[in-house]
Amino acid sequence: MVLKIGVVGFGKMGRIRKATLDARSDARVVALADPYADMSDQQGVSRHTDWEKLLEEDIDAVVISCTNELIPTVAVAALAKGIHVFCEKPPGRNPQDVHRIRDASLQHPELIVKFGFNHRYHESVEQARRLVSSQSLGKILWMRGVYGKAGGPEFDKNWRNEPSRSGGGILLDQGIHMIDLFHDFCGTFTEVKSFVTSQYWNIPVEDNAFALLRNDEGQVGVIHSSATQWRHTFRLEIFLEKGFLTLEGILSSTMSYGKETLIVARNTFDENGYPLPNPEEVISFFADDRSWEKEMTEFVTCALAGDAIKIGTVQQAVDAMETVFAIYGADKSWNQSGECEQSA
């Protein structure tokens, strides 16, 4: 069987999703919808300006790659029509948005809903996860994550920085990946402290967020999400009882975050059992970014087989969104300024 798919939103992400699906034999993109994008180069598929028309087509699944404010409305409408849903991250503008999708999903347990937390599929992350799961390095003590970029051309004019459309700034748009990885390794956090700032860009959402997170097991995560990181950076340090892992750089289409690497260090100990400093590090490089392909493989195969998905679940999306807004809420000065609009 071939899964017939519609793609709502045909910007950069919509094109990546379609190209990934076009390479598959068990899925076929049959319809596209975007009110603004030039789709004239897309032959052999029906093209719409109105996403509601796309949902009237004979499709089994929809990929929602549109702007954040539309995500819950499209997702809920698709589920009501018996259509499987794949949503980009962030899963809406705020927790209420993702709760709407969750509630609709609960009404249709036979349908797949998956969110695009593709970083979990990067090879460095997969290998780090395997190492942590093996417990050969002991239990995680703490993590420190930095994910940042230099804004970009016309960053201050981008819809991603309009609160009514995006719901938040750099933390919600990019930092949510790092938060999702924190959850992947340590589960969710119950205590949050933060500073959320908008210092450089003239935008009504944050351009930097700094947060301290702690879970019930006492594991601490430190995150810095930045739109003033002039040198593009992805770095996740995971320190465990018997060593550490450092994920540095992540493969992307622009390669601007550098080569994807994983450093693994296993502690050595002195004669009295005390850890010696600066253990030997083994650095590994990863050549391929197959995250988009793996992500779509899980979505398509689960939709065809009726299996439950494991990565990008509704609960993971809810957890990530709630942590983002817990970070916003933990900085009273940010909240009191009213700059972070939480419209439903």
Next chain:
Amino acid sequence: MKTSVLIDEMRLAEVRPDQVAKRYEELRRAEAAHLLQNPSTRWVGRATPTRSCKPGPAFMSDGLSFHHCPDCGSIFASPVPVQEELDRLARDGEAARWRRDYFGQRFSEKQRQAIHAPIVRWAQEVIDEYGLTEPRTALVGNDETGLATSLNANGRLGQMVLTERVSGQPAPEGAVEVAASELSAAAFDLVFDMGSLERVADPERRLALWSELVAPGGFLAITTSMASGLEYRVLGPKAASFIALDRLTLYSVPALTEQLALFGFEVVEFSTPGRLDVEVLEQAFADGAPSDDPLDFWTHALKHGGEDFKTDLQRLLQQHRFSSFARVLARKVG
């Protein structure tokens, strides 16, 4: 696919001591000469190492004719002695007997550690990273050094099976010997093929065997010499380790990846550990080989570059998989 930089895994003096290498080299070259002079030796012509390789310009080494693929850089001999001839040498040949005697009588614990520790660490990594529980394991190669005993020492491997041994020596502690023909399909979760691909008459047949014996989702761990590495690209057949009978096929990185894919394996790691390239080049230049050019860059750089340069060079080679020795981990698809 990951590539690990493992700069301190191997030192030339430990894994290839000079007096050992030179004597073995003499005996092995004498065996090649004997095969060539003996009219009863049976030879077989060979296809290119991969479907996409081209039979490029030839060169001679130890009397054997080698070809070089102009596209990917793979090097292969053709014709080669039939496998039975190679097995006979491995069983009864002077070089093999000398090696067995050396490793049996004069092999120090330090040397054993130097050769085994990186492989044991690698096995541990694979078991940890992929959550293997007592994997059913096979080992080919490194018979004489007792690698099976070292691999079994931590008790994390399942039954260790040695296949296709020809040495005639008893199986080392912790292992049983079973002919490949007696094994059922998908018999193993983890196969270590240590340096055999470059030595067999038909490496494709060897990969086909592993494809049959490795269970879906299981792993094939290979060590092999690489044609794309600095040692062979600079020194060519003048490289001390280029002993014709032991280097019948030298894959390039893309060629080996292609071959593994052909037999249903997805490469998950391709690393070129150690610092042998730099040390081998340095040694070769110290011995007066091979460049006649007084302005040769490599001679100059290795003489004047200092330790930092040598380490950085080897690290760069490893990062870009241009070292002459590789470890490859491939997962059986399915």
